[in-house]
Amino acid sequence: MSERKSQRPEFDANLLDQGFDPQAIESALYAWWEASGFFDVGDEGEPYCIMIPPPNVTGTLHMGHAFEHTLMDTLIRFNRMEGKRTLWQMGTDHAGIATQMIVENQLAQRNLDKASFGREQFVQEVWKWREESGGEICNQLRRMGSSLDWTNECFTMDPDYANAVLEAFVRCHEAGYIYRGQKLVNWDPVLCTAISDLEVQNEEESTYLWKIRYPIVDEPGASVTVATTRPETMLGDTAVAVHPDDPRFSHLIGRRVRVPIIEREVPVIGDAYVSMEFGSGCLKITPAHDFNDNEIGKRHGLPEINIFDESARLNDQVPDSLQGLDRFAARDRVVELLDQAGLLAGKEDRRVQIPRGDRSGAVIEPCLTNQWFMRMDALRDLAVDAVATGQVEFVPGHYANLFNAWMRDIRDWCISRQLWWGHRIPAWYDEAGNAYVGRSEAEIRSKYDLRDTPLKQDEDVLETWFSSSLWTFATLGWPTDTERLNSFHPTTALVTGHDIIFFWVARMMMMSLGLFDQIPFRQVYIHGLLRDAQGQKMSKSLGNGLDPLDLVDGIDLEALVAKRTSNLMQPRLAPKIERATRKEYPEGIAAHGVDALRFTFAALASTGRDVRFDLERVHGYRNFCNKLWNAARFVLMNTGSFDRQAPREPGLAESWIASRLATRIKDWRRALREYRFDLLAESLYEFAWHEYCDWYLEAAKPSLREAKEQGGRASATQACLLETLESLLRALHPLMPFVTEALWHPVAERLGIEGETIMLAAYPVAKDETINPAAESDFDWMRALVGFARTMRSDRALPPGSTVVLILQGSGKALAEAKATLTLTETMIRHLGRVASIEFLAQDEPAPPCAFELIGDLKVMVPLEGVMDLSVERARLDKAIVKTTNELARVAAKLENPNFRDRAPEQVVAAESEKQRALDSRLARLQEERTSLQD
């Protein structure tokens, strides 16, 4: 641990005077943690490592990040508390297309474009933008409490990282994974770059299916009719295909037809791909602009005629009059010409899948270009095998199916991009166009003995995901054999959403296994994707997004409206967004603090695919923080006199809460092991609020008061209050780092616990011997009595300050047992149930008018002189009788079934029998009472 540069912020002194105010503690604590080096990787312990999915360097924090980071930070903080050597690697991504687009847009606002800058200068502009805005997301991450290792922060364009990318490319090339080739790729005519299959979004859109007649050569008047949704591509047709078994057309195979407008003669070919049922049964073949046609073309050796330029305008392969036309204008013109020529045979409405680029939204044009590709088959097998053998585990497991299904059908990956911002491809060309791949021009010259041959480096850059796929090891120093790499790779866990399993998870696995034969991570935890309360995707354009820090700090309505309606892609939506925002948040959004938001994220992280984010939940968990804060205040207020040396005599309540805590700790640890953040949060909440605060704290009050009145100290109670709270704070810390750190110091101090920070205190460990079923059962008995007294008070609307008398009636044995338990519980019953006194009646003694309940073998009564309403009691009894009768009938039916007796496990039968006995006795007594209440 590095030297202390910072003092722990002091707010314990006036803690007792303050209400819970998250803003007063958060930033001071984070600054102290970071300056003190608590996030740094230590030297000892089993390595535990999570790599942050690198956010775009110029991006800002959105809800999805905050959610994901909360889960990662929880795992990291837990494992750090477990004494592991814990690394949460920080880093950012250069995000090629996204960042380049932003900078280009900024230039456009100044009426500039990148061409006027030139490559060198444009890239400088991007670096400048990165300098200006690159820090924002880091500050936001700090605000969320993320305990990242900032001292080894990485950027995918750092020199070391760039070197790793270079090395990876060269090695993959040497291994034969990377090749260059002219293939049909997805071309984005707006961005003027190739993109990968994954970056294409197919959406169903309305268009037409046109039918066009192609005259048959040497047979005047005869023609075949083809059906197409893209008539303009006919200008690149090099064949018409029919199914070889189609009786209507098979005789035409080998004949030639004339493509209208360009008047090119092309063959009729037979190919089984053609469906006889669809359209006209004849398919026009455009090998340069359709993936299927391309394959058919290859099978038949057809020429590939590219008719578009890089912006998808018609090029010089078409008649002069059409050249330069955009593809959609070309479509209209072609249809017009065909119509004039009388060759249009029809047009019908049709819904088809239109491919669009996920960044530009432009319709993607399949184009023949020279690109670099990664061969997927061998790498795919390595990755699939790693999952099949369990080396890499998906959590939840069913994501392995998704992964496998995608991998099965994977095509070679186009990794080159015609952009300026990114890692330049390390390939050089001589004048003949031969490509040489190497670490540098010098290396190539010497390796291939090129001396004075003029060489020119490839203009293209690598897709961003290529560099991201090296993330787990390039951040640790690869290709250098560093200590960090050896210690932390393979990393322990990856936490991410299912939307990037293909983009990133699968590719990291292939790269890591392909390049140095290691899996990148052992477990992949896939969380759901965040949606708004209505289940809609959160997005800027819909205007339903939330800035996590607005939930933390609060934001007034006007500011929120302004934020949501500024810089919209579609400004005309602004009024609608404004209306919706004013309706949903009439008061703006209150400040909730980081801990409440983090706890909410955890509580929502169930196993489903979507996570609906509901502001109400944050509200509830802010209340939880407040509850915790006040509980700590209470404990501190009542333990000022605590003497650690004083003898302790723990009572039932102490045994009970200790037993509950031990059980809970097991649950919490299991939840963390299984990535069940929702169960973790729920169980922590339940224990803190409904066990510790509602029952233990309340049970502690009478003994504290008694001790005070007698000038004593109630050492056992004080110790238990402090110890349980101290454990609870440690257990909560991974989820709620700030409030737990603030509260832990004064509490720990009372207990004489030394520790610089709760961050480095041990996560609670359950001691089996502390689990105490007898104490739990006695405590539950007490709770039942108290519950009855409270229900009676509430039912009769007794004055709040009033007390009741409890009368216990039962057999000698039952009464003796009750008296024994009462020695442990009477004080609590009196205090918690507002019970003035407890009296006893033998089985056969007459009782005054009473409301009663049967608890075990005991009849518990509250005398109701004056407030006894017979009709109310009768109704209560009747209800109880009906319920008991029904239950009994069910149990009896089961027991009477010989099959059940024979086949069900012995202890199940025994339990049912016991249930029957208890219900029998209960019913008899209820009926007896009912009879006595008869008018």
Place this chain on the structure above:
RNA sequence: GGGUGUUUAGCUCAGAUGGGAGAGCAUCGGCCUUACAAGCCGGAGGUCGCAGGUUCGAUCCCUGCAACACCCACCA
């Protein structure tokens, strides 16, 4: 066309190897009980999507169906 997930209280969701259902929020009633009204106490609310099957017994396992969501896919 193929695949995955979801369907439980008004809402959002838990229910580990099958023994007859829980929480939070909302709601209703009563309380400023000296940690907390961001609180306390009590209550009401569900044929567990539908139909079959396996089983002594199904919210849970199997089959089919329906609705919703998402992913993949070349029928022009």
